[in-house]
Amino acid sequence: FGSSGRSFCLVGCCGLGRAPLGGMTIPSADGGGSDGSKYHIYLYGKFSDPSFHKMRVAAEWLTKDFRNVECTVEGFFETQYEQQLRYIVGKYGSSFNQCRPSAPIVWAETDDSILFFLNEDRFIQWAYKRFNYEDNTRLVFYKRIGNKTFSSMKATTGRSYCALSLQVGAEAKETMHIELFDEECPLLAKNFLDLMAKESFNGHLVHRVKAGSWLQAGDLVDGSGLHSEAAQGGFLRDETFQIRHDRPGLIGMANHGKDTNGSQFYISLRELPFLDGRWVIIGRVISGMRAVLKINKMAVKNERPIEDVKMFAEPEFTCVGALQAAAEDKT
Numbered sequence: 115f116g117s118s119g120r121s122f123c124l125v126g127c128c129g130l131g132r133a134p135l136g137g138m139t140i141p142s143a144d145g146g147g148s149d150g151s152k153y154h155i156y157l158y159g160k161f162s163d164p165s166f167h168k169m170r171v172a173a174e175w176l177t178k179d180f181r182n183v184e185c186t187v188e189g190f191f192e193t194q195y196e197q198q199l200r201y202i203v204g205k206y207g208s209s210f211n212q213c214r215p216s217a218p219i220v221w222a223e224t225d226d227s228i229l230f231f232l233n234e235d236r237f238i239q240w241a242y243k244r245f246n247y248e249d250n251t252r253l254v255f256y257k258r259i260g261n262k263t264f265s266s267m268k269a270t271t272g273r274s275y276c277a278l279s280l281q282v283g284a285e286a287k288e289t290m291h292i293e294l295f296d297e298e299c300p301l302l303a304k305n306f307l308d309l310m311a312k313e314s315f316n317g318h319l320v321h322r323v324k325a326g327s328w329l330q331a332g333d334l335v336d337g338s339g340l341h342s343e344a345a346q347g348g349f350l351r352d353e354t355f356q357i358r359h360d361r362p363g364l365i366g367m368a369n370h371g372k373d374t375n376g377s378q379f380y381i382s383l384r385e386l387p388f389l390d391g392r393w394v395i396i397g398r399v400i401s402g403m404r405a406v407l408k409i410n411k412m413a414v415k416n417e418r419p420i421e422d423v424k425m426f427a428e429p430e431f432t433c434v435g436a437l438q439a440a441a442e443d444k445t
Contacts, residue, residue, distance in 0.1 A: 151224050155185040158202065159218030160195045162264040164256035165234045166218040172241050172249060173220075180245060189263065191293070191400035193363045206230075272296065274303060274438050276310060277431035280320070280405045281424045282412070289428055290402025292365055295395070296437040299353035302367055302375060302396045304438060308345035309334070309377050310427035320423040323414050327386060329406055330368055331425050332378035342368070342376030350375040352394050359386035363399040363406075381406050 155173045159166025166189065173185040190198055196215045203210045206221075209230045213219050220237050222229040231237040241247040268275055274294040279287035294303040309315055312334065319337030322330035335341035344350050351373040359366070359382055366389070368378040381399065383406070399406065413420045434442075 150182070152182045153184070153222045153224055153229075155183065155187075155220065155222045157185065157187045157218060157220045158195065158198055159189060160192055160260075161189045161267050162192075162260040163218060164253055164260045167256045167259045167263070168249065168251070168253075169218060169220055169234055169237055172238060172247060176241060176245055176247060183245075189267075191267075192291075193399045193401055193403045196403065197361060197363070268293075268433065272436040274307060274435040275400075275431065275433045276307060277402075277428040278310070279426045279428055280409060281426065282409065283421050287426060288402065288405035288408070289431075290405050291400050291431060292397050293400045294365075294397040294435070294438075295357065296435050296441075298356060299394060299396050300438065300441050301350055302353055302394060304441075305345050305350055305375070306365075306379070306396060307432065307434070307438075310432070311429070312345065316426045317424050320409065320419060320425060322417050323409060323412065323419055323423075324383075324417055325410060325414065326383055328380040328382050329409055330378060330380045332368070332376075334377050339378070342370075342374075342378040344376050348376075349373060354394065355391045357395040359389045359393075359395065361385060363403050364395050365397040365399065366393045366395040368393060383407070383410055 153176075155176070157166070157169050157173050159169070170187050170189075173187055176183045177185045188198075189195075192215075199213060199215055199219060202219060203213055206228070209232075210219070210221075212232060217233060220231045220234075222231075222240075229240070231240060238247075238249060271293070273296050275291065276294065277289050277291045279289045281287045294306060296303045309332070314334040318331065318334050320329060320331040321333055321337050321339040324330070330339070333339050333341045334343075349369075350367075352369075352375065357364075362383050364382040366380055366382070367375040368380050369375050369392075375394065379396075380393070409419065409423055412423070
């Protein structure tokens with residue numbers, strides 16, 4: 115396949131061949147997989163996805179019980195998974211083009227072939243046929259694992275999390291979740307949370323859509339784009355330019371010169387290298403990026419949406435991280 119000369123296979127097994135036994139059956143190391151082939155399983159998915167965790171358990175058990183099996187398993191927040199998926203599809207092409215952001219991606223590589231599994235069922239069927247592996251665990255169990263993993267991942271970063279919703283005209287609001295970079299820019303991250311707590315934040319307008327580049331909001335006075343003031347008044351300094359504008363879904367503070375960060379912010383839609391060293395990135399979208407992409411396609415006049423797009427805070431999702439909490443305790 116590609117420069118390696120390996121062949122490519124789309125795996126589509128038939129049924130398991132016998133009735134499920136209930137629970138999970140893991141064979142001993144000397145059973146199954148006796149053809150001598152070495153397999154490296156690659157699995158990528160979302161922290162919260164039960165299907166991802168079901169396949170993760172399978173891949174890790176096979177690796178544990180069979181010397182000829184290795185695995186690479188990596189979980190992501192929703193937006194970061196979508197970005198990783200685009201990279202993988204672009205790299206492998208062919209049957210990988212069938213992948214969808216709503217599902218994990220899994221494949222196995224041998225010395226001379228790549229086995230692409232269209233979905234969870236195909237992977238589990240292959241694991242049974244090759245290694246006699248079965249899993250009849252109820253889906254609700256993996257849903258609990260997904261929810262716990264998602265929560266624990268947020269807790270272990272030490273970062274703060276919050277959520278915004280976007281509303282186009284009279285349509286239903288769509289929510290996006292944000293991770294703030296407390297360690298790199300604690301003052302600007304706190305300022306963002308404080309801005310969201312202001313009454314004037316709810317219903318303020320997205321005043322600029324630079325098609326294919328970024329979406330801008332945060333004028334809490336009249337939505338004209340002419341006003342920007344920090345939550346406690348005045349402006350805040352540029353804390354760091356360490357994080358680059360190298361992908362969509364980044365949250366940054368819009369300014370009009372050095373150390374003039376106020377209330378206006380933007381969400382990137384692509385790489386924006388010309389903003390490096392000028393505008394400070396304070397966080398990233400971890401889910402709900404589709405709402406931003408939807409607004410990017412709206413009709414605009416002078417970069418302003420013709421139809422009103424309003425933004426609201428969703429305080430029930432705000433979680434102040436350990437780093438931010440520790441800084442507040444010192445003050």
